[in-house]
């Protein structure tokens with residue numbers, strides 16, 4: 001099976017998110033970056049499918065120069081080659097705009113399967129995979145935890161709300177958006193990291209792909225969230241704060 | 257005729273709370289734009305899709321009926337709603353931000369050259385639409401650039417369903433043109449994994465542990481605290497994804513919904529999918545080293561600090577007080 005995995009680089013979870021002047025972007029200086037978590041699960045599923053059924057795993061990632069480090073990480077974990085869609089203006093494109101870039105870059109590969117994460121940790125759109133399926137004219141399923149290859153296509157396990165699940169049968173080629181938790185993630189080995197250096201990483205610019213960047217929806221501005229409740233922050237040393245908390249839980253909140 | 261079209265979705269148990277909330281968002285948009293609210297939904301013949309609407313009634317209802325829509329599929333729903341939207345030409349189309357809407361609305365919107373504004377938490381003058389970014393650490397406002405319908409999905413709980421007796425409204429039937437071959441996926445019957453043995457929903461106190469704990473080997477730290485408090489242990493999704501605690505201890509939209517007297521969140525950031533599972537707790541305490549963590553927005557008491565120092569101190573303090 002030829003499998004494309006769409007991988008996004010996002011700010012590391014523990015990174016402090018601060019606004020840049022103009023309130024339309026975050027300040028990217030000094031940020032640490034990481035692979036979007038559900039995308040790591042999508043990559044893992046792709047690698048396991050390849051190990052079972054043979055084929056090739058191709059990583060596709062859109063973003064500026066810096067996303068190269070995340071692409072290398074995916075190659076080190078076992079992806080065979082990568083396409084880097086070089087674009088500095090992703091923030092100004094909406095989910096449709098980003099999906100159009102990915103679709104243009106992925107279509108010539110004619111993959112059997114395209115995997116994306118169900119949602120990015122930064123924009124949290126949860127849209128790109130579904131739009132990608134629409135643009136590529138392929139069937140899709142979302143929130144997938146497990147993928148089986150069948151004689152005619154795929155049998156996938158989809159997460160529903162409140163602990164419910166369902167199996168879906170579908171033909172290939174197809175697009176799946178992967179939920180986290182379906183597999184155990186692997187680490188890159190030293191050997192993998194060495195090998196990754198020799199793997200093909202093809203760069204293509206957004207301009208070359210000729211995709212319209214005009215968005216249908218426009219970001220007006222960002223702001224830090226406002227508190228809905230008045231939270232009492234207990235200060236002092238850990239011991240002092242702990243003692244005060246216990247006192248408040250007993251006498252004020254009366255939950256102890 | 258331009259309108260605000262609100263799409264019905266009933267839950268597995270038949271309740272339509274998320275639909276009623278989405279209708280409330282539609283009414284808010286109607287106030288701002290002067291457009292009329294209409295409702296649409298898919299239903300088997302004979303089912304009155306709009307029977308449960310409380311408060312002001314929409315101007316009209318559109319009942320989509322087709323045997324190929326008996327089970328939800330993205331292909332079937334996309335085609336059906338595409339046809340209805342082309343017929344009605346609404347200015348806005350609103351969906352509850354449910355797993356079902358997430359599954360097909362982005363593709364539906366793309367068919368109209370649109371991107372969905374998803375998981376909307378508020379609607380302001382303009383109109384502008386608020387949603388969260390960076391897992392709740394930023395709030396953003398968006399505007400539709402115009403030209404074509406604007407697709408929105410509304411966050412659960414963000415709008416309050418209107419009360420009051422419902423009335424009646426004219427309902428017309430809509431039968432989309434669908435062929436079996438257009439539906440490419442075959443969905444199975446929904447099922448639940450093995451029966452749950454831990455029922456967090458009846459626990460009086462819960463200590464919820466998140467990724468701040470860093471390592472499965474550090475879990476005894478929170479187990480000791482839970483023991484001292486006489487509390488059950490709950491967890492955020494990544495803890496269960498990693499297999500550090502069983503799935504049945506997961507709190508949130510894809511886990512259990514809990515409402516204990518005390519919910520103590522340790523090293524949990526407070527992503528919306530976690531918050532919806534525990535927001536109803538009587539008293540919420542958060543321990544987190546990041547003063548800007550969204551969990552503090554819903555907490556009654558907070559300690560900003562390193563959990564590896566705060567949790568043992570708290571365990572001691574609880575033991576001393578009991």
Ligand SMILES: Cc1cc2nc3c(=O)[nH]c(=O)nc-3n(C[C@H](O)[C@H](O)[C@H](O)COP(=O)(O)OP(=O)(O)OC[C@H]3O[C@@H](n4cnc5c(N)ncnc54)[C@H](O)[C@@H]3O)c2cc1C
Pocket residue numbers: 013118119465466467468469491492493494495506507508509510511512522523524525526527528529530533543544545546549561562563564
């Ligand atoms: C469709 C869908 C369904 C989902 N369902 C659920 C669900 O049911 N339940 C759920 O929980 N999530 C769910 N999620 C995931 C959710 O979006 C978040 O990713 C998740 O809740 C984050 O878990 P966390 O807070 O433990 O981790 P993180 O977001 O990584 O937060 C860790 C926190 O620990 C703090 N921390 C780190 N070190 C320390 C320290 N030494 N001392 C104190 N604090 C520290 C950090 O400041 C941070 O705030 C779902 C996501 C999707 C897309």
Ligand SMILES: Nc1ncnc2c1ncn2[C@@H]1O[C@H](COP(=O)(O)O)[C@@H](O)[C@H]1O
Pocket residue numbers: 006007008009036038039060061062063090095098102115116117118119120121123124125126127128129
């Ligand atoms: N810039 C990007 N490059 C590669 N993949 C992306 C990009 N943006 C989104 N994706 C993919 O689409 C998924 C959903 O993203 P989103 O729609 O932004 O929530 C992610 O998990 C990725 O798999």
